Amino acid sequence: MRLDTDPYLARYASRVQGMSASAIRALFALTARPEIVSFAGGNPAVEALDLEAAEAVAAAVIRESGAIALQYGIGQGRPELREQLVAVMAHENVPGHVDDLVVTAGGQQALELIAKCFVDPGDIVIAEGPTYVGGIGALSSHQADVRHVPMDAEGMQVDALEDLLRQLSAQGRRAKFVYTIPNHQNPAGVSLSIDRRHRLAELAEQYDLLVLEDNPYGLLDFAGRLQPSIRQLVPDRVVYVGTVSKTFAPGVRTGWIAAPHPVRDKLVLLREAADLCPATLTQMVVERWLATQPWREQVKRFRGVYQDKAEAMLGALDEHMPGGVTWTRPSGAFYIWMTVPAGIDTSDLLAKAINHRVAYVPGRGFYADGSGGDQLRLCFSQPSPERIVEGVERFGALLHEELELVRAVYGAHAPAAASRPNEGRGAVG
Amino acid sequence: MRLDTDPYLARYASRVQGMSASAIRALFALTARPEIVSFAGGNPAVEALDLEAAEAVAAAVIRESGAIALQYGIGQGRPELREQLVAVMAHENVPGHVDDLVVTAGGQQALELIAKCFVDPGDIVIAEGPTYVGGIGALSSHQADVRHVPMDAEGMQVDALEDLLRQLSAQGRRAKFVYTIPNHQNPAGVSLSIDRRHRLAELAEQYDLLVLEDNPYGLLDFAGRLQPSIRQLVPDRVVYVGTVSKTFAPGVRTGWIAAPHPVRDKLVLLREAADLCPATLTQMVVERWLATQPWREQVKRFRGVYQDKAEAMLGALDEHMPGGVTWTRPSGAFYIWMTVPAGIDTSDLLAKAINHRVAYVPGRGFYADGSGGDQLRLCFSQPSPERIVEGVERFGALLHEELELVRAVYGAHAPAAASRPNEGRGAVG
Numbered sequence: 001m002r003l004d005t006d007p008y009l010a011r012y013a014s015r016v017q018g019m020s021a022s023a024i025r026a027l028f029a030l031t032a033r034p035e036i037v038s039f040a041g042g043n044p045a046v047e048a049l050d051l052e053a054a055e056a057v058a059a060a061v062i063r064e065s066g067a068i069a070l071q072y073g074i075g076q077g078r079p080e081l082r083e084q085l086v087a088v089m090a091h092e093n094v095p096g097h098v099d100d101l102v103v104t105a106g107g108q109q110a111l112e113l114i115a116k117c118f119v120d121p122g123d124i125v126i127a128e129g130p131t132y133v134g135g136i137g138a139l140s141s142h143q144a145d146v147r148h149v150p151m152d153a154e155g156m157q158v159d160a161l162e163d164l165l166r167q168l169s170a171q172g173r174r175a176k177f178v179y180t181i182p183n184h185q186n187p188a189g190v191s192l193s194i195d196r197r198h199r200l201a202e203l204a205e206q207y208d209l210l211v212l213e214d215n216p217y218g219l220l221d222f223a224g225r226l227q228p229s230i231r232q233l234v235p236d237r238v239v240y241v242g243t244v245s246k247t248f249a250p251g252v253r254t255g256w257i258a259a260p261h262p263v264r265d266k267l268v269l270l271r272e273a274a275d276l277c278p279a280t281l282t283q284m285v286v287e288r289w290l291a292t293q294p295w296r297e298q299v300k301r302f303r304g305v306y307q308d309k310a311e312a313m314l315g316a317l318d319e320h321m322p323g324g325v326t327w328t329r330p331s332g333a334f335y336i337w338m339t340v341p342a343g344i345d346t347s348d349l350l351a352k353a354i355n356h357r358v359a360y361v362p363g364r365g366f367y368a369d370g371s372g373g374d375q376l377r378l379c380f381s382q383p384s385p386e387r388i389v390e391g392v393e394r395f396g397a398l399l400h401e402e403l404e405l406v407r408a409v410y411g412a413h414a415p416a417a418a419s420r421p422n423e424g425r426g427a428v429g
Numbered sequence: 430m431r432l433d434t435d436p437y438l439a440r441y442a443s444r445v446q447g448m449s450a451s452a453i454r455a456l457f458a459l460t461a462r463p464e465i466v467s468f469a470g471g472n473p474a475v476e477a478l479d480l481e482a483a484e485a486v487a488a489a490v491i492r493e494s495g496a497i498a499l500q501y502g503i504g505q506g507r508p509e510l511r512e513q514l515v516a517v518m519a520h521e522n523v524p525g526h527v528d529d530l531v532v533t534a535g536g537q538q539a540l541e542l543i544a545k546c547f548v549d550p551g552d553i554v555i556a557e558g559p560t561y562v563g564g565i566g567a568l569s570s571h572q573a574d575v576r577h578v579p580m581d582a583e584g585m586q587v588d589a590l591e592d593l594l595r596q597l598s599a600q601g602r603r604a605k606f607v608y609t610i611p612n613h614q615n616p617a618g619v620s621l622s623i624d625r626r627h628r629l630a631e632l633a634e635q636y637d638l639l640v641l642e643d644n645p646y647g648l649l650d651f652a653g654r655l656q657p658s659i660r661q662l663v664p665d666r667v668v669y670v671g672t673v674s675k676t677f678a679p680g681v682r683t684g685w686i687a688a689p690h691p692v693r694d695k696l697v698l699l700r701e702a703a704d705l706c707p708a709t710l711t712q713m714v715v716e717r718w719l720a721t722q723p724w725r726e727q728v729k730r731f732r733g734v735y736q737d738k739a740e741a742m743l744g745a746l747d748e749h750m751p752g753g754v755t756w757t758r759p760s761g762a763f764y765i766w767m768t769v770p771a772g773i774d775t776s777d778l779l780a781k782a783i784n785h786r787v788a789y790v791p792g793r794g795f796y797a798d799g800s801g802g803d804q805l806r807l808c809f810s811q812p813s814p815e816r817i818v819e820g821v822e823r824f825g826a827l828l829h830e831e832l833e834l835v836r837a838v839y840g841a842h843a844p845a846a847a848s849r850p851n852e853g854r855g856a857v858g
Contacts, residue, residue, distance in 0.1 A: 051492075059488040062480060063484050066478070066483055070478060071472055071473075071475050071679060071680050072674075105534065105703075105704035106704055108702075112704065137701075245501075251498050251502070251709035252710055253707070270570075272566075274541050275538040275541065276537040276563065276682075278682070281487075282710055
């Protein structure tokens with residue numbers, strides 16, 4: 001929620017174009033003020049954790065195995081932790097074996113190591129548009145040529161992906177991989193439909209394509225539904241990324257990659273070069289949490305917390321947003337993606353929003369190509385339902401004012417939006 | 430000590446030339462057997478820590494600040510932790526301010542981020558020869574052209590450094606930086622003399638040179654002596670790396686970089702791209718350990734433990750090594766660097782050593798240029814003094830046998846050693 005506790009905001013600040021990164025950083029810093037309802041940061045609601053249990057777990061780890069917990073470990077991560085992570089994957093019907101896994105410092109290090117492993121400068125990587133800002137960061141830092149595929153309420157438009165693959169093939173080019181967040185995508189708040197999952201798997205076979213499946217939010221479906229993972233459909237063609245940041249806690253920086261063994265071996269060497277090994281202490285805290293605590297119940301509690309917040313936000317949006325504004329309707333996790341009418345630039349609007357005591361993340365941070373100027377992300381994971389309603393009211397009032405201004409300036413001839421192929425509530429791209 | 434708890438051994442395995450990495454990995458895996466006295470791994474003696482105090486610290490962190498400790502933090506690291514790390518630096522007379530620091534996942538991530546920040550493919554970086562294997566790894570992964578400067582009992586031969594700088598200058602080339610571990614160097618077990626520290630600082634001024642000062646072992650001088658840091662002598666020309674791995678525990682993966690602010694800003698962005706932020710839980714454990722525990726006394730206890738082990742090893746070496754074998758005499762930390770007579774290749778010898786139930790790390794892993802075939806590193810940080818004597822006896826017996834074999838094969842005409850400019854006990858290069 002706040003720049004001083006939220007490294008994601010720092011990442012957005014370094015991605016958002018059209019304003020200087022330092023200006024955006026300064027604005028985000030203001031969202032730390034208590035009078036501001038911030039829908040900007042994506043911090044999970046760790047206050048809903050059983051902190052007494054967490055304390056007991058950490059104490060027991062050092063009491064029973066202190067000399068191990070405080071020592072170096074191996075680059076791949078502890079086998080005992082990997083066994084627990086395989087159980088988490090199994091709970092989601094994602095196949096995997098303890099030998100397939102490399103423990104990482106959260107999902108971000110997973111993406112960084114995968115980018116380092118696969119991407120040479122100029123290589124094409126296909127990603128959803130919009131997509132996770134940290135994914136764009138990892139890909140861009142290795143000079144990937146990121147090509148976006150548009151999304152709608154059913155997730156990535158797989159037909160558009162096929163068109164792109166065909167075009168590339170005709171040019172004698174290939175994508176290194178397709179990066180997808182199939183469940184409750186950040187930032188779009190939509191999931192890939194079952195039909196499209198199967199179609200994506202078929203395209204992977206047909207075009208000999210690697211899929212990078214990033215799944216931080218799969219267990220946070222409000223109704224507890226589970227969709228088939230891409231790894232389940234075409235296991236040999238998928239490098240899968242998981243994390244405990246949203247189902248346990250981000251403060252332990254624990255994620256993982258499940259990959260075919262030749263890829264896994266490279267990733268272990270890259271991890272060793274990056275930081276030798278994961279922290280043994282946090283690994284053992286996570287492994288003991290998963291082995292001894294009712295973590296599935298904890299995940300259900302998180303789901304309930306986020307569902308209440310989502311419903312509060314969706315209800316308030318229906319009530320307070322002016323006509324012409326559209327947004328997605330998430331069935332899990334943290335995010336709503338909003339598109340505003342032509343004539344409003346969401347990067348420029350942020351300062352006014354903060355002046356109205358409400359904050360969001362401008363859409364440009366979620367595209368590698370500078371589009372998204374008429375879009376923005378609302379995250380409802382942290383404020384209370386009451387504060388969410390208050391924040392949406394404020395934001396609705398601001399958008400009403402802005403639209404009046406646009407109409408006063410342009411009359412009926414509002415400028416066309418640059419990147420808004422889909423109209424209607426539920427649209428994304 | 431063991432491959433399954435020691436990522437350093439994995440790094441050596443990927444560096445040692447003349448044998449396949451997988452063969453070296455397999456050999457190191459054998460050193461985990463209890464009957465083998467391993468001088469290979471460089472794990473600190475965390476069993477000498479006050480584990481009850483560590484347990485209380487970890488429990489208090491979650492009890493008092495669980496919702497913060499389990500949440501994301503900022504990329505630069507917690508200001509409260511950075512304040513404590515500044516106090517550690519001050520204890521060593523290393524100047525620094527809380528704003529100068531970037532918290533890293535141990536010293537290894539610090540080296541990786543610095544390499545990423547400064548090194549373009551083909552850039553020259555000057556390093557001691559031999560030097561830390563993880564430093565070579567970080568530099569090589571960014572395709573640095575590593576040039577070694579030889580060492581002797583007083584550390585890096587600064588005259589040779591000056592010759593190299595003059596040569597480069599004559600060619601119109603520059604080094605991106607000089608990488609040095611001035612205190613109780615890994616692997617050479619020697620420290621840079623005071624005169625040479627001043628000379629290095631002068632050269633930095635004269636040649637407009639950046640110094641990467643890596644200081645994991647400064648507080649582990651057996652007599653508690655402190656040498657002036659390079660950062661103390663020329664603060665604006667030094668990027669300084671510290672770690673709590675050897676003074677508290679490596680299992681929390683906590684190190685730091687102190688750098689001029691323009692460099693610091695780049696490093697924070699690189700850290701965010703790498704893994705968003707350091708684990709808040711381990712940061713708070715370290716900051717509470719340093720703020721509430723008698724850590725200076727703990728460091729003294731470590732010193733005593735390592736001094737006993739060093740004396741045991743030096744005594745046994747004096748007694749059991751055949752003539753022609755030379756080694757350094759450390760005044761702190763973990764390591765002794767050994768040079769064997771011509772005709773013995775330390776990479777080839779490792780399998781025989783393990784067969785004699787003793788292990789070490791072959792010298793080639795510590796050079797970027799493949800030299801070091803007649804050298805090896807002995808680490809005394811983990812076995813007990815009794816086991817150390819036992820291991821040295823075994824290794825002495827093996828070297829006696831090997832030298833007889835060499836004499837039987839070559840007679841008086843033993844082949845010349847490739848990389849051994851210094852004879853006599855105390856020599857390094």
